[in-house]
Amino acid sequence: MRPTRWRRSTHIVIGVVVLIAVGAVIAVAALVTGGRTTSEAQSPPAPTPAAANPSVVPIGDEAPVPTPNGLTQALAVPLADPNLGALTGRIADADTGAVLWQQGADIPMQPASTNKTLTSSAALLTLDRDARVTTRVVAADQTAQPGLVVLVGGGDPTLSAAPPGQDTWYRDAARISDLADQVRRTGTKVTAVQVDTSFYGGPTMAPGWDPADIDGGDIAPMESVMLDAGRIQPTTVDSGRSLTPALDAGRALATALGVDPAAVRIAPGPASGKELAAVQSAPLIERLNEMMNDSDNVMAEAIAREVAAATQHPVSFAGAVEAVTARLTSANIDMAGATLVDSSGLSVDDRLTATTLDEVVGEAAGPDQPKLRPLLDLLPIAGGSGTLSNRFLDPPSERASAGWLRAKTGSLTGTNALAGVVTDSGGRVLTFAFISNNAGPTGRLAIDALAATLRSCGCGS
Incomplete structure (x- = not known):
């Protein structure tokens, strides 16, 4: 099976506010001042400028948590799309880690490039972000x-x-x-x-x-x-x-x-x-950013070997997989069902569960693994960057997700996957992982529609 190659996009998203999964909004205030001409001197004094105080403003704890029943009802329509093929997935609350919805989440599936979230996470946990080769x-x-x-x-x-x-x-x-x-x-x-x-x-x-x-x-x-x-x-x-x-x-x-x-x-x-x-x-952090946004297979394999070398594993495909798996296991990430032969997800022999992928993102969003927090910044932005730059822009029903959803993509023939974070319309940050195998010809569109539902639905009842 031949993987789909992603192209660097020329899309530019203007005016999109990106809400990062740690539950924060970047509020930017612009202060405009200027000189006064002679004629302006005769005019009434200008109003006092508003004080600028750019800051990270946390979402309040009062943001409602979607209910399992609400999510089940909201997802029923996109889940009915036959182009999804065999679909497994999991959705959790980023703040508490509570699982809110799951379907076959512990079934090993072909993950494609969502496997790169594991490689990035192991690198962040093992290596200095400024490490160079x-x-x-x-x-x-x-x-x-x-x-x-x-x-x-x-x-x-x-x-x-x-x-x-x-x-x-x-x-x-x-x-x-x-x-x-x-x-x-x-x-x-x-x-x-x-x-x-x-x-x-x-x-x-x-x-x-x-x-x-x-x-x-x-x-x-x-x-x-x-x-x-x-x-x-x-x-x-x-x-x-x-x-x-x-x-x-x-x-x-x-x-x-x-x-x-x-x-x-x-x-x-x-x-x-x-x-x-x-x-x-x-530096490592720059290489990770290129790896995740461009879904760069060579970079993923090379960085996984850096993890292997740093942890005294063989510097090979097998050694890199062992090193990544061991490091994530030590970070209390559930690796049950994982069968990997590479660190990029390019192999058709790789298998991961939605539980593992969602837990990786959840640990990055949660309080217990601060070294993993940069993973959230490395995820492509819906409608804005990397392999998501030209997605979630059409149809209009998905456009509401642009800027509010970040995810690592995965694509092989018949396989589509997404693992990331989204802020729902009620202000709650959710983590999610969806893996679709044996997908139909519009499987990528179908999995995007599924993920977009998480942004548009409050799902509170």
């Missing part, structure tokens, strides 16, 4: 091959060969040109380049990945150093991916250093030697 160049044993340098991958897939100042897909990406400049400043006479990919172990493709998705642009073979996450055309939305991202990075470095790129090889083992150059990725 380092890519190095070292001088190899000069007695064996004088002038040989090795590009050592540390797990950053965003390294770019774009010239300085030229945009690339990832903000603040490290540059090959910077590495080459540093090497030249050492005075090293470079004759050849190799690439050390030993930081990652195991296979480069996960079970359940379709190799055709490399050409389709959804994924690249996972290697510990990559050029533009494998994108052949780094700033093109529809770019395919490379089969050899690590060699591509080595060839780009060789070209920048004036040596034959065709002679670049993968190093036979871990490289050691004097460090000649080093560059760093953007």
